[in-house]
Amino acid sequence: MICVEQRHLWRPDDHLDGPQRGDCAAACVASIFELPYEECAEIGATDDTITAWTEKRYPGISYSHRMLGEGWRGKERIEDYVNWPTSHYERGYWMATIWSPRIPDVETFDCGCAYDQNNESTDPDPNCKWCHGDPGSRSMGITWGLHAVVMLGANLAWDPHPAREKNPTLYFCGASKWTVTDPSQLISKAKLANAVANAIELDQLRRLHEERTALKQELRKTKDELAQLTESGK
Numbered sequence: 001m002i003c004v005e006q007r008h009l010w011r012p013d014d015h016l017d018g019p020q021r022g023d024c025a026a027a028c029v030a031s032i033f034e035l036p037y038e039e040c041a042e043i044g045a046t047d048d049t050i051t052a053w054t055e056k057r058y059p060g061i062s063y064s065h066r067m068l069g070e071g072w073r074g075k076e077r078i079e080d081y082v083n084w085p086t087s088h089y090e091r092g093y094w095m096a097t098i099w100s101p102r103i104p105d106v107e108t109f110d111c112g113c114a115y116d117q118n119n120e121s122t123d124p125d126p127n128c129k130w131c132h133g134d135p136g137s138r139s140m141g142i143t144w145g146l147h148a149v150v151m152l153g154a155n156l157a158w159d160p161h162p163a164r165e166k167n168p169t170l171y172f173c174g175a176s177k178w179t180v181t182d183p184s185q186l187i188s189k190a191k192l193a194n195a196v197a198n199a200i201e202l203d204q205l206r207r208l209h210e211e212r213t214a215l216k217q218e219l220r221k222t223k224d225e226l227a228q229l230t231e232s233g234k
């Protein structure tokens with residue numbers, strides 16, 4: 001694991017510099033796979049982009065994400081994140097999706113009865129079984145403000161956000177991990193290049209050793225000759 005910091009921080013829609021999505025997931029993947037940020041920059045906020053990246057880059061490894069906690073089954077309220085699990089364990093390094101203390105959670109209210117077949121606004125249906133004619137009362141669910149961090153086992157290993165708090169409470173929304181599904185495909189280009197470099201180095205060492213042995217023999221021969229000359233000169 002290396003510490004790769006995120007480069008794009010979340011900004012709201014009405015920010016003076018315009019809205020922006022954070023790239024915490026890309027920074028987490030780069031950290032876990034020990035790659036420069038640039039090699040993971042194509043990773044966005046969705047699992048699909050991580051799956052595609054992993055398939056392309058590491059054919060022997062598969063990516064999986066699962067939701068944690070029970071809150072996903074029923075109707076959610078904006079304060080429900082406090083009921084999310086605050087501890088979770090996965091073996092080795094993994095990526096946790098957590099509730100973000102910086103990005104607001106947004107609950108959307110709307111109802112299909114307030115739109116016609118062309119998706120144009122129309123008068124809501126007073127007999128609608130979902131909203132009884134009041135689309136503003138029907139929750140369409142919450143878009144959670146989420147963040148991604150690198151975990152090792154049950155511990156926080158790296159928070160890619162520059163504001164990283166010292167001892168934050170992590171409210172776990174989901175767990176992402178990578179598992180080896182085909183070990184035969186695990187030899188990466190980097191490893192191969194490394195192996196080639198090692199072979200070249202080994203070859204050079206062997207040649208040096210041979211040269212040294214030859215020089216030693218030469219030296220011994222010269223010494224012997226010198227000794228003979230000294231002997232005969234007496």
Ligand SMILES: [Zn+2]
Pocket residue numbers: 111112113114124125128129130131132133134135
């Ligand atoms: Zn309705």
